[in-house]
Amino acid sequence: MTREVNITRMDAFTYRESIKSGDSVMLVPVGSVEQHGAHMPLGVDTMLSTKIAELTAARIDALVGPAVSVGYKSQQRSGGGNHIVGSFGFDADTVVGVCRTLVRELSRHGVKKVVFVNGHYENYQFIYEGVDLALRDLAGSSQGASQVMMLSYWDFVTPQVIARLYPDGFPGWDVEHGGVMETSLMLEYFPELVWMDRLIDHAAAELPLYDLLPADASLTPESGCLSSGKVSTAQKGQILAESIMAGMVDAISSRF
Ligand code: ZN
Ligand code: MN
DSSP states (O other): OOSOOBGGGSOHHHHHHHTTTSOOEEEEEEOOBOOOOSSSOTTHHHHHHHHHHHHHHHHHTOEEOOOBOOOBOOOHHHHSOTTSTTOBOBOHHHHHHHHHHHHHHHHHHTOOEEEEEEOSGGGHHHHHHHHHHHHHHHHTSTTOOOEEEEEEGGGGSOHHHHHHHOTTOOOOSGGGTTSHHHHHHHHHHOGGGOOGGGOOOOOOOOOOSSOOSSOOGGGSOTTSOSSOOTTOOHHHHHHHHHHHHHHHHHHHHHHO
């Protein structure tokens, strides 16, 4: 990467210079700290949303703000469940509050165009709530309005790429937790943090059409993953990333 896009690696003077036009677009990655089986680290969701945000920002002359790693509770049908040691489930109030604060603080800095890039399935509605409350806060202030886009990066994988990468049928993004997409993206960007020799292979989890609390731990596969990442490769990661970033570039530049 030639130009630095991540403001947390900039000094304050460079940061202020980079946003002084008043027209900057800031991408804010939102992840989690969550178990991803035996073959990947706890930081997968934060690492991938940050990397994708940085590579996308570099293409559209945008910036990347502080990554949020206080993700909402892992749910059994999309992340294995928050009963599993290794997952850190933050209360909704926390996630909402952090997102609300980020929109408000960016507005105070003069950044009025914000894109939340979600990388943890369970976060989405709480990001949405934080943004909605922040816009309500700002409506009564002298700072002027902000515009905020929210997305989960996997939604930009095209049907063509899904058909090509999942020839035996696509299990759905909810059970992708620790599966082919996340493992392939990790192999592409952080190969030193993927241990394929430790991967536990199994069929995609079959979960009921309801949630239970306390969770029935027997419903989550031993691996902690909801589908197998066995056939993951860095090349698949590259194809997925290209599809995701092309879609995000289109979406962001069409609105901002
Ligand atoms: Zn994940
Ligand atoms: Mn997750």
